[in-house]
Amino acid sequence: MGIKMVYLMNELDHWETCYQNKETPWDKGEASPGLVDFLVDNSELKKGTVCVPGCGIGHDVLAWASKGFEASGVDIAPSAVERAREHASGKAHACSFHLGNFLNESPESPFDWVFEHTFYCAIQPDQRNDYLQAMLRWIKPGGSLLAVHYLIPDEDGPPFGTTRDEVFQRFSPHFELKKEWVPRSYPNRTGLERMFWWCKPL
Numbered sequence: 001m002g003i004k005m006v007y008l009m010n011e012l013d014h015w016e017t018c019y020q021n022k023e024t025p026w027d028k029g030e031a032s033p034g035l036v037d038f039l040v041d042n043s044e045l046k047k048g049t050v051c052v053p054g055c056g057i058g059h060d061v062l063a064w065a066s067k068g069f070e071a072s073g074v075d076i077a078p079s080a081v082e083r084a085r086e087h088a089s090g091k092a093h094a095c096s097f098h099l100g101n102f103l104n105e106s107p108e109s110p111f112d113w114v115f116e117h118t119f120y121c122a123i124q125p126d127q128r129n130d131y132l133q134a135m136l137r138w139i140k141p142g143g144s145l146l147a148v149h150y151l152i153p154d155e156d157g158p159p160f161g162t163t164r165d166e167v168f169q170r171f172s173p174h175f176e177l178k179k180e181w182v183p184r185s186y187p188n189r190t191g192l193e194r195m196f197w198w199c200k201p202l
Helices: 011-020 033-041 059-066 078-088 125-138 164-171
Strands: 049-053 070-075 095-099 111-117 139-150 176-181 193-199
Touching: 011 078, 033 059, 033 111, 033 139, 033 193, 049 059, 049 125, 059 070, 059 078, 059 095, 059 111, 070 078, 078 095, 111 125, 125 139, 125 164, 139 164, 164 176, 164 193
Parallel strands: 049 070, 049 111, 070 095, 111 139
Antiparallel strands: 139 193, 176 193
């Protein structure tokens, strides 16, 4: 059963089935290249709390934790969270993983940072306003949203494509754009991604 066929199920069943069947082509076995470079280039950042929605098995969470941030991952699929905890077990840098629906829930305390790579393109396009509202709940005033968007035309995802203008129009009324750039990407995505650093006003 292919990934797009599975997506006809509800969201939880879809992603859980993908992880159980090991149909996870988005998992490249390493953290987002754009994130790795960002953390190296901005080593002076004040260390704070970070949430990674749609964290999968936790590569990006571990990347933040390795730089001294208090990092947490959230995923809707129980198998993803279980594998993330196993993957992080024994690592030198502590982090945590939680089962939940980022789009519908609220954190106990908002975060200094939310980072996402391939989460926006993984949800149905009609959920993108839910995504925006979730970011406003999960990020504290003065906090940041760091996101890598997949700029492809696909409408039959996941992944569902988007454009730079669509992203800017959705977020600019609520966040201040600090910087945007073309990041280093996985080989099959070179030149197809754009990274945005948004700040939530105080």
